[in-house]
Amino acid sequence: MIVCFDVQHESYLITSIFPRKKMAPNSLFPAPSSAQRVSGSGDGTAGSQRQRQKVVLQPGHSPLDWAHLNNTKPKHELRGVAPSAPPPQYTRVSKDELKQHKTLTDCWTCINGKVFNITPYVDFHPGGVDEIMKCAGRDGTALFNKYHSWVSADRMLENCFVGFIKDN
Numbered sequence: 001m002i003v004c005f006d007v008q009h010e011s012y013l014i015t016s017i018f019p020r021k022k023m024a025p026n027s028l029f030p031a032p033s034s035a036q037r038v039s040g041s042g043d044g045t046a047g048s049q050r051q052r053q054k055v056v057l058q059p060g061h062s063p064l065d066w067a068h069l070n071n072t073k074p075k076h077e078l079r080g081v082a083p084s085a086p087p088p089q090y091t092r093v094s095k096d097e098l099k100q101h102k103t104l105t106d107c108w109t110c111i112n113g114k115v116f117n118i119t120p121y122v123d124f125h126p127g128g129v130d131e132i133m134k135c136a137g138r139d140g141t142a143l144f145n146k147y148h149s150w151v152s153a154d155r156m157l158e159n160c161f162v163g164f165i166k167d168n
C-alpha cells in the first residue's frame with residue numbers, strides 16, 4: 001500500500017500496490033459455491049442446505065404491510081379479544097382451549113409458552129398459509145425453530161399475544 005499526501009486537495013491518497021484481480025469474462029458472480037446464492041450450487045440443483053421456499057404473497061400482504069397494520073389496527077382486534085379482556089400477561093390458556101382455535105378464521109398457536117392469535121397474520125406469512133397452518137391449535141415451537149429460529153415471534157406477533165399457556 002502506498003500513502004501520498006495530496007497538497008492541492010489537502011488529503012491523503014491511498015493506492016494499492018497489489019494489482020486488481022480480474023474476473024474471467026465468463027466467470028459467475030456470485031460464485032456457484034457462494035452463500036449469496038439461493039441454492040448451494042450454480043446449476044439450479046439443491047445444495048447441501050435446504051432450498052428456500054419463497055411464496056408469492058397477495059398484494060398488500062408484505063412484511064411492511066403487516067407492520068403498518070400493527071400500527072393502525074386496535075390491539076384487542078389483533079389479539080381477537082374484547083376490548084375489556086385482561087392484558088395478555090394475566091391471561092392463561094389451557095391446551096384444550098388452544099386446540100379449539102385451529103381454523104383459518106380463528107387460529108391460535110403457542111411459541112415458547114406464549115399463545116398468539118395468528119388469524120390476522122396467516123396471509124402475511126412469507127412461508128405461505130399451508131406452512132403456518134401446520135401449527136394451528138397446537139404448540140408450534142419445534143416447527144417454528146426448524147424453519148427460522150432467527151425470526152422473533154415475540155416481535156412479529158407482539159400485538160397478537162393472547163396469553164401464556166397453562167402447564168396442564
Ligand code: HEM
Binds near residue numbers: 052
Ligand atoms: C407461527 C408463527 C410464524 C411466524 C411469525 C413466521 C414468520 C416467518 C417469517 C418472518 C419468515 C421470513 C423469514 C426470512 O425471510 O428470513 C418466514 C418464512 C418461512 N416460514 Fe414462517 N413463521 C411462523 C410459523 C411457521 C411454521 C409453523 C412453519 C412451518 C411449518 C413456517 C415455515 C416457513 C417457511 C418454509 C418459510 C420460508 C423460509 C425461507 O425463506 O427459507 N413458518 N416465516
